[in-house]
Amino acid sequence: MDLVRHLRYFVVVAEELHFGNAAIRLGMAQPPLSQRIKRLETELGTRLFDRSARQVRLTEAGRLLLGEAREIVARVDRLKELARTGEGTVLKVGVPPDLAAAVIAELVAAFREDNPEVRLAPVELWTAEQVAALADGTIDAGLVRHPITAAGLGFGPALVQVPGVLLAEQDPLARFREVHLADLAGRDLLMPPEDGLLAETLAECRRRGFVPAQLHHGVGLGLVLAGAAVSFGAPAQVPGLAWRPLLGSPLAWRVSTAWRAETPMIAQFAAAAVRTLKGRAGMSDEGSAPARRVSGRPGFLS
Amino acid sequence: MAGVDGWLHAVDLDSGAQVGHGPDTPVVTASIFKVPLLVELARQADAGVLDWAEQVTVTDADRVFGPTGVSAFLDDATLSLRDLALLMIALSDNTAADLLLARVGADRVNAMLDGFGFTGTRVVSGAAGLFQSTVEDVGRAWPVVDPEEVARLRVLDPAQTNRSTPRECTGLLELIWTDRAASPERSAWMRTVLGRQVWPHRLASGFPYDDVGVSGKTGTLPTVRNEIGVVEYPDGGRYAVAVFTRAHSTAYNQPRADAVIGTAARMAVDHLRG
Incomplete structure (x- = not known):
């Protein structure tokens, strides 16, 4: 006999305590259901239900076996679910919410190429959220922005993104083919909520003559579209x-993979991430940044 | 808006790409004649014709009209030929320029220009000659703001005074920046001297960035505002730019007319970088 299927009938009848209702739930007629419960009782060598007068009740043995039967049915269900989706080998990774959708798709595909049996499940989280998620095990690996302070994390090689500036089309600066940070003086700045990156970027902006009139946190480009702010980022084609x-490439945003405990699978994710970010997101290996030159004019004490 | 007519040439020193607006138009150089003079001084020093460290005493008899450098000194001063050249370029010191021109020789400067094929560029007079010409034309050297008097000035006619074209000026700068104007050592010295120019209101105003270098030499006469120079970008891009303007107004103080030189140069460089 199919023991698991019979146990499933037992569980349903035990929940309904009514053969008619249980048969409806199971999508079958009542007589075969009654027969199968009897066969199960014969198989187990004990009576499971007390069918007195108008009531159906669990026997003591039935009550005892119900928990186990439920457990077996649930585990078999889960087994089938796992077999179907390849679950059991899921790698949950955090990615920055402002990473382009195409880059995320490419990353998933690149990882699957090397690990067809593992499912990569990306979760959109900012760096600070990823640090917390790595700590409590909600994610296995992440893609974080630097600088970052997080004890106990391991990092892959840093990749550098050189952001440009996004302006409203009607901004007078859009006439030029490149923009100096100093040209942005007086404008509002929209930045993603990445604390370390924000502090580093603002310091560089100040050094180069751009002190934002106001800082906005977010990734929605509505403010930029309205001409109320400018934003930094990868080349984008947005109507x-x-x-x-940016003239002189003054900003260098650093990104790397991160993990709490490196496994071979995480190492493969890190390798796929480096490949994808270099190939699709225009990032490059972190090199020695060219020394910033300051021209002699207008001169010292002149 | 700036109220000027202008002629421009700009060239990318590394790719050779160029852009111009009337780049071969004969223009009045005004003080920009001091750049070919600087080049010939360096070449004569290279050739051993003169010793650029030779000390010269500047006395009242040498003094030429001018607001800067030894032109403005009250007492005698003794300094080397190359330091006079620094004052001539960095401050547009007219007295220093005329002392050097007397030493180097205008004919030798023009022969050097011929040698490089810059036949549209001529140095026919020093600063004192320009003032003398102005005095002859209108009875005084400064101030000249009456439009009818300005119209009579021979120093504003390229055919009768120191002249060049925007393209020949960028060509001369290119030689200096590629060590071909003189020996590498003295070409480097010329670049340093041109980098010491103090005026921020013309070419440099178009590039108001700490990490962009602007070297250059201005030229100014009534209604004439010029500057030629080299703009150096943080990514290594180098652009020789020459901008010559004539203002519609005869007023001496026209900040917008000065600034448009920087704006035009920025547009040209932006175009070359695109």
């Missing part, structure tokens, strides 16, 4: 917006 490189 109504102009992307321009």
